Amino acid sequence: MCGIIGIAGQPGSHVNKMLYDGLLVLQHRGQDAAGIVTCDDDHLHLRKSNGLVRDVFHERHMERLQGSMGIGHVRYPTAGTCSSAEAQPLYVNSPYGITIAHNGNLVNAKQQARQLYLDDLRHVNTTSDSEVLLNVIAHELQKLGKRQLKIEDELYLDVHQVFKAVREVHYRLSGGYSVVGMINGYGLFAFRDPFGIRPLVYGNSVSESGVTEWAVASESVALETLGFEDIKDVAPGECIFISVDGKMYIEQCHSSPKLQNCIFEYVYFSRPDSVIDGMSVHKARLNMGERLADKIMRLKPDHGIDVVMPIPDSGRYAAIQTAARLGVEFREGFVKNRYVGRTFIMPGQAQRKDSVRKKLNPLPDEFSGKTVLLVDDSIVRGNTSRKIVEMARQVGAKKVYFASSAPPLLHPNVYGIDMPARSEYIAHGQSIKEIEKEIGADFLVYQDLDDLIAACTISEDKAHDFDTSCFTGEYCTGDITEEYLQMLELQRNDAAKNGNDDGEPEEIDSMDIHNED
Ligand code: AMP
Numbered sequence: 001m002c003g004i005i006g007i008a009g010q011p012g013s014h015v016n017k018m019l020y021d022g023l024l025v026l027q028h029r030g031q032d033a034a035g036i037v038t039c040d041d042d043h044l045h046l047r048k049s050n051g052l053v054r055d056v057f058h059e060r061h062m063e064r065l066q067g068s069m070g071i072g073h074v075r076y077p078t079a080g081t082c083s084s085a086e087a088q089p090l091y092v093n094s095p096y097g098i099t100i101a102h103n104g105n106l107v108n109a110k111q112q113a114r115q116l117y118l119d120d121l122r123h124v125n126t127t128s129d130s131e132v133l134l135n136v137i138a139h140e141l142q143k144l145g146k147r148q149l150k151i152e153d154e155l156y157l158d159v160h161q162v163f164k165a166v167r168e169v170h171y172r173l174s175g176g177y178s179v180v181g182m183i184n185g186y187g188l189f190a191f192r193d194p195f196g197i198r199p200l201v202y203g204n205s206v207s208e209s210g211v212t213e214w215a216v217a218s219e220s221v222a223l224e225t226l227g228f229e230d231i232k233d234v235a236p237g238e239c240i241f242i243s244v245d246g247k248m249y250i251e252q253c254h255s256s257p258k259l260q261n262c263i264f265e266y267v268y269f270s271r272p273d274s275v276i277d278g279m280s281v282h283k284a285r286l287n288m289g290e291r292l293a294d295k296i297m298r299l300k301p302d303h304g305i306d307v308v309m310p311i312p313d314s315g316r317y318a319a320i321q322t323a324a325r326l327g328v329e330f331r332e333g334f335v336k337n338r339y340v341g342r343t344f345i346m347p348g349q350a351q352r353k354d355s356v357r358k359k360l361n362p363l364p365d366e367f368s369g370k371t372v373l374l375v376d377d378s379i380v381r382g383n384t385s386r387k388i389v390e391m392a393r394q395v396g397a398k399k400v401y402f403a404s405s406a407p408p409l410l411h412p413n414v415y416g417i418d419m420p421a422r423s424e425y426i427a428h429g430q431s432i433k434e435i436e437k438e439i440g441a442d443f444l445v446y447q448d449l450d451d452l453i454a455a456c457t458i459s460e461d462k463a464h465d466f467d468t469s470c471f472t473g474e475y476c477t478g479d480i481t482e483e484y485l486q487m488l489e490l491q492r493n494d495a496a497k498n499g500n501d502d503g504e505p506e507e508i509d510s511m512d513i514h515n516e517d
Pocket of ligand 1: 311383
């Protein structure tokens with residue numbers, strides 16, 4: 001998972017500060033690396049490194065990131081690699097100087113890398129699918145012929161050439177991809193894969209002098225907080241282009257786009273104050289809570305629950321509504337240390353188990369002698385739930401019930417969410433009763449998939465399909481083979497992750513535009 005942003009400000013302005021602020025808002029989408037590239041006339045300035053946004057950009061970097069147009073990226077490695085050479089934005093010098101920031105995962109990156117080498121005479125130097133994507137874009141633009149971009153300040157590259165190249169890009173690529181990019185000195189572009197798997201929105205704001213500025217981002221909250229308005233989703237397959245002089249163009253670049261956006265964005269990833277494809281994430285989470293409560297009433301009408309508690313933070317909104325629907329008190333039972341990193345992406349199982357305890361601490365008064373229902377957004381390996389149930393018992397809970405607002409996770413996510421190997425999922429090959437026993441709960445309930453889909457649907461007349469592949473194993477791109485899944489698992493299992501993370505910060509050693517250290 002990653003977060004991306006692009007801003008085309010008014011000529012003469014500097015968008016560095018806005019990009020930085022936008023990346024801070026998107027930080028939850030990736031904490032592994034961050035980067036910004038700006039375009040100052042026809043010069044690119046880049047700063048990227050491993051780390052959080054606040055640690056990557058210092059004053060000296062910000063000063064050098066001059067220019068009225070720029071893009072940014074926060075990274076969360078999808079396939080387990082943490083190499084800083086793969087931090088984004090990525091750059092290729094030909095044609096024109098192109099930079100991109102990508103969120104998602106290409107499922108045919110290997111084949112495309114080969115085609116790039118053999119047919120297009122382009123070398124991809126990392127294992128990053130985003131580098132493949134960048135080179136495919138570059139090649140398709142180059143194929144359109146030799147065109148001067150700018151002659152004596154007049155723009156010569158027809159924007160329809162860009163759209164034509166994106167059509168070809170869609171034709172070649174398969175997977176989840178939301179992309180924002182820049183063509184040096186010419187403009188900013190953004191597009192979304194034909195299923196719209198990963199989110200992407202755009203908006204505008206009119207400056208005091210009447211000039212319209214444009215911005216694109218993974219989540220609406222990033223644009224809203226920067227003061228952009230009229231926020232819309234980039235439709236699946238659609239491409240938008242904003243020229244350096246602020247003109248905005250939009251075109252559908254796929255012959256059969258079909259919205260099938262990732263449902264896990266609503267369950268876990270996105271911020272609750274974002275709206276994705278017209279549906280408020282907050283509202284979706286409340287709906288999930290309501291449907292969970294209904295299921296509990298069906299399975300256990302005499303549940304005897306005294307208190308409903310969220311697992312902070314992503315279980316909170318579902319828990320609020322579960323409590324309301326059950327007519328039971330909602331209480332916070334755990335205090336979260338917000339300065340501890342995420343438990344899920346800790347490399348090894350031992351380290352992960354240990355970090356749950358450091359992250360969440362129980363308030364004994366809230367548990368003592370009570371039947372508590374703990375609500376989390378999802379159960380992945382089961383480390384969090386097992387540890388939390390144990391803590392609840394230690395501080396005196398009479399009975400501990402556990403609810404997940406997502407169904408059991410069973411299949412790998414291939415479109416850009418970091419999920420473990422199948423065998424590491426707690427639900428892999430186990431019944432609900434077995435999982436209940438393994439996490440030590442007195443009662444375990446998972447959301448039904450139909451209910452999750454209904455919870456994320458705006459209204460019946462606006463119903464559409466979602467990518468629910470990690471629950472069903474059905475992949476919308478239709479090209480996922482067992483061989484591919486096995487290759488992915490080798491990259492994602494704990495052994496692989498331990499192998500490439502020795503805790504030492506890496507040197508950036510990429511053949512790239514000058515990275516401002
Ligand atoms: P686990 O302890 O492995 O069962 O992880 C469960 C927790 O991880 C839940 O509380 C979720 O909020 C969180 N989670 C779910 N999916 C992901 C993901 N892809 N990356 C990071 N955290 C996740």
